[in-house]
Amino acid sequence: MAQNTEINIPVADPDDPYAVPAAMPSSADRSPRSFDVDDFAVPTARQEEWRYTPIDRVAEFFEVFEPAGTTTVAVANIDGSPVDAGRVGVARVPMGQAPSGTVSKPTDRIAAVAWNSAREAVVVALHADTDQPVLVDVRGGGMDPDALHLVIVADDGVHADVVVEHHGAARIAEGVEIATGRGSQVSTTFVQEWDRGSKHVGGHRIHVGEGATLRHSMVTLGGDVVRIRMDQDFGGPQGDLNMLGVYFADPGEHIEHRTMVVHNHPECRSRVVYKGALDGEGAHSTWVGNALIEPTAPGTDSYELNRNLVLTPGAIADSEPNLEIENGNIVGAGHASSVGRFDDEELFYLQSRGIPEAEARKLVVRGFFGELVDEIGIGQIADHLMTIIDRRLTRGESEAMTNVLEEK
Secondary structure, three states, rough: OOOOOOOOOOOEOOOEOOOOOOOOOOOOHHOOOOOOOOHHOOOOOOOOOHHOHHHHHHHHHHHOOOOOOOOEEEEEEEEOOOOOOOOOOEEEOOOOOOOOOOOOOOOOOHHHHHHHHHOOEEEEEEOOOOOOEEEEEEEEEEEEEEEEEEEEEEEOOOOOEEEEEEEEEEEEEEEEEEHHHHOOEEEEEEEEEEEOEEEEEEEEEEEEEEOOOEEEEEEEEEEOEEEEEEEEEEEOOOOOEEEEEEEEEOOEEEEEEEEEEEEOOOOOOOEEEEEEEEEEOOOEEEEEEEEEEEEOOOOOOOEEEEOOOOOOOOEEEEEEEEEEEOOOOOEEEEEEEEEEEEOOHHHHHHHOOOOOOOHHHHHHHHHHHHHHHHHHHHHHHHHHHEEEEEEEHHHHHHHHHHHHHOOO
16 A cells, blocks of 8 residues: 655744755755765766766776876975975875865765875965965876875964966876865965876865855866866855866867855855856867855855856857855845857957957957956966966967968
C-alpha cells in the first residue's frame, strides 16, 4: 500500500523573518562539498556546472594522478628582496595538516582531484603589515601533469598585499585557500600568464573574517585552457569582499572563471566585477557569477558585473550572472552582464581626430580595462597588464595582415 508523505513547509515567524530558511534549497545546498573525488560525478557537457567547458581538453584532470613535481614556487618581496620572516611566514606542510584543508572543502571534481594529487601545501602566513607586496612566483616545469596547493592566511588586523604569478609551460591542477583574520585588510592578486599550450584548472576557497576587507583579483592572460572556480563565505558581520577579474583570450584559447559569493552573516558587502576581451577565431571565454544571500544575512549589499569585448569575428563569450535572495531585509542586490563588439562611433571619433585605426583600437581596449586595472591597486601589475594587452593587439594585427597577404 502506498504511503502518503506530507511535505511540511516551515512557516516563518513574522517577528523574525530570518529564523526559518527558504523552503527550496539554494544552489549552495545542492552542491556537494567533499575531499573525496568519488563524491562528484565525472563531468559531462550535460551538467550545468560543465556545459561551457571543453570537457575533452580537461578530461586528464578528472582522476587522481601522480604529480610531476616540476612546478617551482618561490616567495619574496615584489622587488626581489627576501621577506621579513617575522612578518611573513613561509612553510611547506603535508596535505591535510593545518592550515591546509581548513577553508571549506572542494566544490567540484577537479578541485577534489587537485587536493588528492598534491603532496604538500605551500603556506604563506601574514603575521604583520608588509611594506610592499609579497610575490609568490609559480613557474611551470613542463607539460607533464602536476598539482599545487597554496594557502594564504592573514592574522587579525593585518594589512598586506600578495601577488601570485604563474609563468612558463604547465599542465597543472591548483588549489588555493585564503583565510583573512578579523579586521584585516588584504589584497590577493593572481596572474595567469602561461605559455601557449598550457592548461590550468582548479579552485579557490576563500573565507573573509569578521569586519575584514579582501580584494581578490584574477588576471588571466594566457593558456590553452584556464578554468578556475572561486567559492567564498564570510566569518562574521561587516565583511567586505571585492572580486576583480581581467582576462584576454587569444585564438583557440578557453578562459573560464566561476565565482560563488555566499552572504551568510549580517551587514556584509560584496562586489564582483570581471571584464574580458577576446581576439581571434575560436577564442572563448566563460564567466559564471553566483551570489547567494542566506536568511542569516540581513543588511547585505551585493552586486556582480561582467563585460566582454569581442574584438574579431569568430570569438565567443558566455556570460551568466545568477542571484539567489533568501531574505528581504537587504541594502541591495543586483547583477548585469554584456557581450559586445567595438563601438563604431568611438573608433570613428578617434580616427576623425587623426588617430590611425590600429592605435584607436588600442585606446578603446585600454579604456575598457583602465578603471578596473587601476582598482587592482598594484602598480607593477597595472603597467605590465597594459603592456601585455598592447602586445596582444599588435600581434593580432600582424597575424591578420599575414593572412590577407597569404590569401592574395
